[in-house]
Amino acid sequence: MPRGRAGARRGAQLGAGLVxxxxxxxxxxxxxxxxxxxDVLSQGVARVTGWTFGTTTVVISLVVLVCWVPLRQRPGVGTAANVLVIGAxxxxxxxxxxxxxxxxxLAVRVAMVVLGVGVNAVATGLYVGARLGPGPRDxxxxxxxxxxxxxxxxVRGAIEVLVVAAGWALGGTVGLGTLAYALAIGPLVHVLLPRLTVPTEG
Structure with missing residues (x-):
């Protein structure tokens, strides 16, 4: 874990981003x-297993982490925090x-979707910008x-098509929110990430 002022900022950003x-x-x-x-996949698995959404999210995250092994990916503090904090x-x-x-x-539901996409973009910029390790899916x-x-x-497109298809087949919800997220999250994070990335020390 990094020390000093930058380290404190990175830890705070990570925590805020995950919440x-x-x-x-x-x-x-x-x-x-x-x-x-x-989350479409998490919904589908939760529907089939009877687990809570949070439990399902943690289990899927752990399965994805196992897939890191042949890819020679190394987890960081942020990786573990991602699994535990979001799951909890x-x-x-x-x-x-x-x-x-x-x-x-319907207007309130649509507003929640729009707000959710925006909050997710900020959250992604915060936790990725903390540079303490990627989440399992990233x-x-x-x-x-x-x-x-x-x-x-x-690669991202192929992964997301596969997980959406699997989640939908298991009973997950696909619709306006899924499309809005797919179209908006990339451009939003592209704008936010440079502004939220903690600069390297020295």
């Missing part, structure tokens, strides 16, 4: 208008969302890019 990431998951899942690609907070955030009056008007993508030589956009 916001868990909140963004709830904002996108609760309206039932379509979730982020990996998703269920409480979903429980808070469930306290909203039902049925929610590490899988970068590992495959390094091993295959294919462009990031194609």
């Amino acid at each position: 916001l990431y868990a909140a963004s998951v709830a904002l996108l899942v609760h309206p039932a208008l379509g979730s982020m690609p990996w 907070l998703v269920d409480p955030f979903l429980a808070l969302a469930a306290m909203l009056p039902e049925p929610l008007p 590490g899988l993508m970068t590992g495959l890019v390094a091993r295959t030589g294919h462009p990031v956009r194609w």
Whole structure:
């Protein structure tokens, strides 16, 4: 773990980013208008197994980490924190969302999706910008890019198509939120990440 002022900032950014990431998951899942690609898979697996969404997220993260081994990816502090913090907070955030009056008007559900995408972009910029290790899914993508030589956009696209298809087949929700996330997250993170990355010391 880095020390000094920059190290403190990186740790704070990591924590804030992961908390916001868990909140963004709830904002996108609760309206039932379509979730982020990996969350579609988590929904489907949770539906089949009866596990909570948070438990399912942790299990899938651990399975993905096993896939790092042949790719020779190395986890960092941020990798472990990603699994533990998001997995621990998703269920409480979903429980808070469930306290909203039902049925929610469509306009409110759409607003939650838009807010969820925005919060997720900020969260991603914060935790990636902390430079303390990629999340399991990001590490899988970068590992495959390094091993295959294919462009990031194609590798990420192929992974997300596969997980969405698998999640949808298992009962996960695909819809407006999934499409909005796919179209918006790349450009948003592209703008935010340079501004949120902690500079190297020296």
